[in-house]
Every structure is written in structure tokens, then in C-alpha cells.
Amino acid sequence: MSNNFLELIQNRRTIYAIGKNVKHDAVYLTGLIQNAIKQSPSSFNSQSSRAVILFGAQHEKFWNIVKDKLKSYAKDEESAAKTSAKMDSFIAGAGTVLFFEDMNVIQGLQENFPSYADNFPVWAEHSTAIAQFAVWTALHTDGLGASLQHYNPIVDEQVHAEWDIPQNWKLRAQLVFGSVEAPAAEKSYMSDADRFKVFQ
Template identity: 50%
Template sequence: MSSPINADTLLELVKNRRTYYPLSKELPISNERVQEIVKTALQHVPSSFNSQSNRVVVLFGAEHEKLWDFTTEVLKTIVPAESWESTGGRMAMFKAAAGSVLFYEDEAVVKGMQEKFAIYADNFPIWAHHSVAMLQHTVWMALEAEGLGANLQHYNPLADAKIAEEWKIPATWKLTAQLVFGGKTGPAGDKTFVPVEDIFKAYGA
């Protein structure tokens, strides 16, 4: 019989999730397991009115490397030459990882909900952002729980058009973030916290 799951189980995952740079191509789990994790999270993370506006593309190996080649090409056109060494190093670091999870929102779904429930129209884009953020965190925690390292990037919309062309992304899908994942090559950096008494209030307890 498996051990009972309680809040401490989840909170331990929350505490253990960290940002790891750099990453290797050696994964402690199979590509199939990564896909299983992402698909399960995609199906079960909540969304407003069960609108299910989240979409995901997972890139492994050479396909993942293309993503960061495309991003590098665009950045070279806008980053000053004297600043390129640092930027180029970051691109090479991301490319050296094992894969990337691309998180999208389907704007057609959001628009449909706005039309169907006009009284909440202004809120649906915000609620869609909430849902994709929960998905990003859930996938990140789950990959961490399997021994992977990851870091979340936001290089959209720099290479969005090229990405959409390469992987046949529907026009209504809007890219929101890229989770780079791979094998851990060292410890995560130090994590600091603001005093909890400055950010938390409770009444009636």
C-alpha cells in the first residue's frame, strides 16, 4: 500500500523546486516519461469555467536545439555587439540542455469564452494567464520530483513566427514561456526570502 499523501508531500515538492543553470542532455528518466508528466499536468491543471485554454509543445534533442538556434538568430539582430558575449553564452547554455517545454494559451478559446460569458469578458485573458502559470509550476515541480533540473525563460515573442512555422503551431496559440530542462550539473543557487510577517496576514484564527 502506498503512503498517504498530505499537504506536506506537496509542500516538500514546492520547496524543492529550484532554478538550475546550466543543464546537461543526460536525463534520469525517459523522454516518454517526460511526455507523460506534461500531458497529465496539461489535462488536470484547473482553468476558469473549465475552458482548457492551455496548449503545450515539448521539444527534445535536435528539435530543442533548433529552438535556441532560432532565438539566437533573432537576438543577434538586436543585441549590441559589445553585449553579445553574455547573451550568446546564455543561448549556448540553454541549447546544451536536453529539451524545452513550450507553454501556450489558445486565444481562440479565450475569445470564445469572452463571447459566451460577456459579463466576464475582461477577466478571461487574466484567468487564462493564471491557468498557464499553474501549469508551468506543476510541470516544473513534477520534473524536479523526477530528478531533472529546469529553468523558466520568456524569450517570446522574439522567435514566435519562426517557431510557429517550424513546428506548425496554430495561429491562435500564443507562446507564454519556455521551460528548459535537463540533467543537473551542479547545485542550485542560493535562495533568499523576505520576512514572512511582511507578506502574510491572517484574521479570525
């Protein structure tokens, strides 16, 4: 079966070895990221996803914040060094997209549609996941590598203060990206029989 979209998402992989050798400038990449999020579906067309896009020194500042925060969680010098090296691999990239969900939008939906109130926070997680996947795939199609990270909520307070983020924006994930400096490892798949059921 040949399908261009399936080929794109099959080739989109987690790339940890990233660099700053990116052919596109920040203006182009900002437009790409923004459009990918705008075109991502959301429940009730809520458009609750928000993003902060960091390049250059601002990108590095974010990962240094994470790096400093994680020092207090290290069990020993060896684990601290390992964590520090991991953060340095992210700093080596070209940029980071911080994904948020606007809780005011979600709360407004809960008030306007009380029958679905319990579902809106769940659907918001669906929305941000789709937006993350769309951006990740869009970056891949332009030859960039990326990996999705989750250092929230340990850095939430500092992130909100550093970049003047509205308090109603809830940090959900961080997509760090850059040039592909080494390919991803081989990916294995579980048996279709264990994963899918088809009835006709």
C-alpha cells in the same frame, strides 16, 4: 510542519546548469508533461493551455532560433557573447516545453459569458502559470532541473512557422530542462510580516 507537497515545491528551484544526462526517455517525459498540464486547473475548466514539447535536435533548433534573433538586439560584442553563452547553456539541456494559450478558447468564453469578458485573458494567464508550475515541479520530482524563460514575442513568428503551430495559439513561456549539473544558489525570503496579513 511536515507536508510532502510543500517539500516538493520548496525544493523545486531554477536550475541553470543543465545537461543531457537524463535517465528517462522522451516517451516517459512526454507523458509526465502532458499529465501535469491535464491535471492543472483552469477557469471554467477551459483547458486553454497548449504545449509543444521539443527533444534533441528540435530542442536545440529552438534555442538556436532564439540565439540568432537576439544577435540583432546586442549592444556590443561583449553583450552578444554573453547572450550567446546563455543560449548555449539552454542548448546543453535535454528538452524544452513551449507553453501556449489557445486564444480561440478564450474568445469563445468571452462571447458566451460577456459579463466576465475582461477577466478571461487574465484568467488564462493564471491557467498557463499553473500549468508551467505543475510541469516544472513534476520534472523536479523525477530529478530534472529546469528554468522558465520568456523569449516571446520576439520568436513567435518563427516558432509558428517552424513547428506549424496554429495561429490562435499564443506563446507564453519556455521551460528548458535537463539533468542537474550544478545545484541552485541559496534562496532568500522576505519577511512574512511584510508579505502576509492574517485575521481571525
